Each structure stands twice: as C-alpha cells, then as structure tokens.
Amino acid sequence: MTTYRELLEQTKAQIDEIDARTAGELAGAAWIDVREDDEWQEGHIPGATHVPRGYLESRIESAVPAKDTPVVVYCAAGSRSAFAAKTLQELGYSSVRSLIGGFTDWKRNGGEITIPRTLTPERRTRYSRHLLIPELGEEGQLKLLDARILLIGAGGLGSPAALYLAAAGVGTLGLIDADIVDETNLQRQIIHSLDTLGTPKVDSAKASIEALNPDVDVITYRERLTSENIDRILDDGWDIIVDGADNFPTRYLVNDASVWHGIPVVHGSIYRFEGQVTVFKPHDGPCYRCLFPEPPPPELAPSCSEGGVLGVLPGIVGTLQTNEAIKLAAGIGEPLAGRLLLFDALSTEFSEVKIERRADCPVCGDHPTITEYIDYVEFCAGPAH
Amino acid sequence: MSVIRIPPALRSEAGGAREVEASGATLRELLDDLATRMPALGSRVYDSGKIQPFVNVYVDGEDARTRDGLDTPVREGSTVILLPAMAGGC
Numbered sequence: 293m294t295t296y297r298e299l300l301e302q303t304k305a306q307i308d309e310i311d312a313r314t315a316g317e318l319a320g321a322a323w324i325d326v327r328e329d330d331e332w333q334e335g336h337i338p339g340a341t342h343v344p345r346g347y348l349e350s351r352i353e354s355a356v357p358a359k360d361t362p363v364v365v366y367c368a369a370g371s372r373s374a375f376a377a378k379t380l381q382e383l384g385y386s387s388v389r390s391l392i393g394g395f396t397d398w399k400r401n402g403g404e405i406t407i408p409r410t411l412t413p414e415r416r417t418r419y420s421r422h423l424l425i426p427e428l429g430e431e432g433q434l435k436l437l438d439a440r441i442l443l444i445g446a447g448g449l450g451s452p453a454a455l456y457l458a459a460a461g462v463g464t465l466g467l468i469d470a471d472i473v474d475e476t477n478l479q480r481q482i483i484h485s486l487d488t489l490g491t492p493k494v495d496s497a498k499a500s501i502e503a504l505n506p507d508v509d510v511i512t513y514r515e516r517l518t519s520e521n522i523d524r525i526l527d528d529g530w531d532i533i534v535d536g537a538d539n540f541p542t543r544y545l546v547n548d549a550s551v552w553h554g555i556p557v558v559h560g561s562i563y564r565f566e567g568q569v570t571v572f573k574p575h576d577g578p579c580y581r582c583l584f585p586e587p588p589p590p591e592l593a594p595s596c597s598e599g600g601v602l603g604v605l606p607g608i609v610g611t612l613q614t615n616e617a618i619k620l621a622a623g624i625g626e627p628l629a630g631r632l633l634l635f636d637a638l639s640t641e642f643s644e645v646k647i648e649r650r651a652d653c654p655v656c657g658d659h660p661t662i663t664e665y666i667d668y669v670e671f672c673a674g675p676a677h
Numbered sequence: 678m679s680v681i682r683i684p685p686a687l688r689s690e691a692g693g694a695r696e697v698e699a700s701g702a703t704l705r706e707l708l709d710d711l712a713t714r715m716p717a718l719g720s721r722v723y724d725s726g727k728i729q730p731f732v733n734v735y736v737d738g739e740d741a742r743t744r745d746g747l748d749t750p751v752r753e754g755s756t757v758i759l760l761p762a763m764a765g766g767c
Contacts, residue, residue, distance in 0.1 A: 449766040536766035543764055561763040564685050568763055584762035588731040592686045592721070596767035599685075606766070634758070638695075645735040645758060648743050 300371055307377040310364065310389035312398055318389075321362040324355065326376045327395070331368060335405040337398060340366070345376050352380065359384045366391035366398070409434055415507065419461055432622040433461060437507065439621035442466035442530040442555075444517060444546055446497040448596070448606030449536030449560045449613060451483035456614040457508075457534075458501040462621060464509045465501065466530060469493040470516040480603035517542055519665035522549045532617050533557045536610065538595060540587040541668035547572065547580035548665065551656045556620055556627075560613040563594070565602050565637040567609035570628055570647065571616050575656055577629040582650040582657075587672045605637050679707060679755040683718070686761060690718035704736060705747035707757065722759055733760040 294302075315321070323340040325332060332342045341355045345367070356363060363385055367373040373390040380388045391398070399405055411419065411430060415437075422428045422436075439462045443450045446469040457465055471493050473484045481493075488496035494512035501510050513525055517537070526549055535546050535557050543561075550557045550572065557572040559580065572579050587593060612633065619625040634643045654662040678698045683691045691697055697715065701707035708728070712719025722732045726747075734741040735758040741749045751757065 445766045447767050538765055538767040540762070540764045543762075561765055562767075563763045563765045566685055566763070584731070584733070586731050587764070588686070588761040592731070592761055593764055594686065596765045601765065601767065634760075643738070643758070645733075645738045645740065645760070646743075647740065 300374060303378050304374050304390075307374055307381065308389045309370070309374070309392050311392050312401065312403060315364045315389065315391055318362050318364065321364050322356045324352070324363060324365045324376070325395070326365055326367050326372055331395075333408060333410060335395075335399070335407045337366065337395065338404055338406045345372050348376055348379055349383065352383065352385075356385070360386050362387040362389075364389050364391055367394045369394040369396050415461070418505075418507075422460070427624045428622055432624065435622050436461045436618065437463040439532070440464040440466070440530050441532045441534060441617055441621065442468070442525070443534045443536060444468050444542065445536035445538060446481075446483065446493040447471070447477065447536060447538060448480050448562065448601065449610040450497070450534070451481045452607050452610035453534050453536065453614045453617070454483055454497055454501060455504065456611060457617060458505045460614075460618055461505065461507055462618075463507065464511065466511045466513065466525070466528065467494045467497050468513040468515065468517055468525065469497075470514060476597075480601065480606050482607070517545060519545060519668070522546075522665075523553075526550075526553045526555065530555055532620050534613050534617050535559050536606075536613070540593065540672040543580060544587070544671060545665065545668045548655050548662065550574060551579050558613045558616045558620070560609045562601055562605050562609050563596065564600055565605065567605055567612075567635040567637075569609055569612045569616070569633045569635070570631060571620070573627065573629050575649075578647045578649040579653060579656040581655050582653045583632065583647050585650075585653075587674070589674050602637055605635075608635060608637070678753065679751050679757055681707070681711060681757045681759060684759055684761055684763075686763075687718060687721055687759065690721055691715055701751055703747065704734065704741055704749045704751055704757070707751050708747070731761055734758070735760065 325336050325340040325342045326345040328344055343351050343355050365373040365376045370392050377388045377390040419433045422433050441462050443454055446467045473488050473493055473496050477484055483500045484496045492514050494514045498510040498512055501508055533550055533555050537543050551574045554574050559570050561568045616628050632645050632647050651658045678700050681697050681699055699707045699710040701710050708723045712723055722729055728734055736749050737755050
C-alpha cells in the first residue's frame, strides 16, 4: 500500500518543478491553474488559464493544443499541480513544470494577481437567459451591470424603458421628471399605479424598479431639465441617454448637451398612432439638429395631452429605444444610428429613412456656431411668434 | 403617380388622408402638383417655391436635402415622406 505522502514524493520525482522567478523567464509558456472554481475566483496569476484538475484530461487539449508548448502548472501549494504535471506528461506534453509553492507562495512573495469579475450565483440565475446568448454572455451582462443610463422623462416612453432596462440588469438608472402621477397617465405609463397616484413620478418609478430588481441603483432628479441644471446632472456620469421628453425645448437642450458631453442619445417620440426612433452618437453620425434643424410651429406640433396617443404606442417605441440602449451598453449589434425608424401602429408598418450628419450643423458640424446653451423656449417658439 | 405620406400633424390639411397621390418627374413638380390639388397642405410644406425648413422630405427613404433638393428625380411609384419633428414622449 502506498500512502498519499509516498505517492506525492514518487510523483514529484517523475516531473520537473520550477520556481516562480525561473518560470517567469520561460518564453511563450502556457500557465495552467488547476485549482477549484472558488479558489480561482479569489484570485489567480495574470494570463493563466483555468482548467480544474478534475477536467484536466478532457480540457487541456483545447486550452493548449500544441504539445511542445512549455506549460507551467500551478495549484495552491504545489501538490495537486505535481499530479497534474504527471498527467500532462502522460498526455504527451513534452515541456511541463509544476510551480514550487503554488499560488500561495506566488502571492506571499508579492507576485501580481488578477481577481476575476464574475456574477454571483444569484445573478447567474436571474440573468440566465442573457447568459445563454453567445453575443451577450457573462461579459455582456457585466457590462450591463456596469452601465449608467439616464432617462429623460418617467412617462410614456420612460416607463417601459425603465422597467426593461432594470429587468436587464442595467446597474444604474437615472430618472429625470418633475411631474406627479395622475389618472390620465395610467392608460400607458405602466411603471406607475393606483398606489402611487399623486406622488412624484420619479419616486413612483423608483419603487417599481426596486420591486423588480434590487441590483439596480436608481438616482432620481425631481426637476425639469433646463440649461441651468443639465451640466450638473450629466456630470454625474452617464454612458447613454434615453430621451423620452415631451417637448421641443427639452429635445434641443438634450441634443446640444449630449454633443458637448459626448453621450449617445437614444431618441424616441410619439404622437397618436405614430412613432420615431433613432440613435444619435455625437460626431459619429447625425445629431437631432442635423435631422431637424428647427422645430415646427407649435400648431403643427401638438403634444399627446392635446392630440392624444394610443396607449400601447409608447410601449412599442419605448421598448425599441430600450433595445438600442442595451445594445450600446453591451457593445453588440448595429445601432440605429444614421437611420430614422418610423412606426405606424394603424397599418402596423415600419419604414426607415436615412439621416446624415450635416457639415453645416450649428452644433456638431465642422464649424459650430452654437457652442453654449441658448434660450430653448424662445428658439422653439419660432421667429413668427 | 407617386405616393406622398402625410404626417399626422398635417392630415387635417389633407382632408384626413394618410397618403395622397401626386405626379411629377422631380420633387418640385410633385410638390407643385400637390399644392394645386391641396392648397392648404401645399402651403404648409412648400412656400414660395421652397420646402419649409421644419419639414423633412424623403424620396424613397433618402433626404431630399442630401440629394438634389427640389430637383431630386421622382420615379413612377416612388414613395415620398413628409416629416416634421414630433416631440412627444408622453
């Protein structure tokens, strides 16, 4: 009978061991960490590949396809890696070494370590349907959790956007809205409810988001966006703006500020049965002023409170905006930049028109003439008024 | 004939129509024809021989401004979209 200690000694006699300094000088070596998952999560040697010892035989050939590659195997202290090194020799690897003292000595001697970012088991479950999508996966989900998205308006477009962004695990959501929830909102603003009638929309929305996903940090701004407060709000650091404003002065203000702050805007607007969606990426495609250099006269631009809106329409347009925001945050797909998507709910038709950056755009053009905030209310009232 | 799509905010000037037909080989001829048939709508989008600055006109999905403006050719069966900005997010 052989004891563990005897077996370890016999094994070590049949393999090569290497100290950290010498190992560091091995050119082109593949470093293999054979410890368990929880040990790897707590930190590993930078550049190492994790192949738990239990999977060594089955996975090593995809991790290290060429069997003449120098391989440095390590575990916590150098015992499991000795057995692993012997296995690798048996599999035909010609230049295998086991790291003396393993990760423990490496760390104790001040060696550089990497602590991998991974999802907790709870998040792995919550976002499992995202993790299964190859384009998104754990890396994409971590990007969503790191993302900071600012929503202008917690109304028709903001409601579905906030709920789906929260469900998707966008880590930080900012909400700007000065209004109070009233009965006429409930026909479409699904983030609010009878329970929150009479309360500020930002507080009502925050409560719904927190009930849905505690991973999301909600920052509320119960104020109307103006030239005076927009820089302060944008300086809180936002990756993406989802614009669901309900008036032209705010649309132009958000545009100018987003160009100057370099923040992409996912634009959506609705009226009765029709919606428009696009993405404005500053200096990488058109801005709102390239698309609409000036607003229509007020009589041609009735608001929903004057002209009405089909309740489901902001649901459709707001979720299209959310799709764009998620793609931008995760860095996947083709954004709806340089294209304006038009939706007609009565005929159930989508159409698309091309939009281009204008070299003579007063804000994002080659020679900008507007370089600071203007009086947006006056600008939108038009020269005739 | 080409089809001109009318935005919701301008439909009252088009008798409620979502689309109207007009003919012409260029955008100018098409809008002239539209202005003759529907003067109220015509003057809203097309005034003194110029497209109103707050209305975008797309010929087969492309902005007429980035093509040849009023001289942009229009084919038989082309779709022309008149599009003023909409602000609503409510």
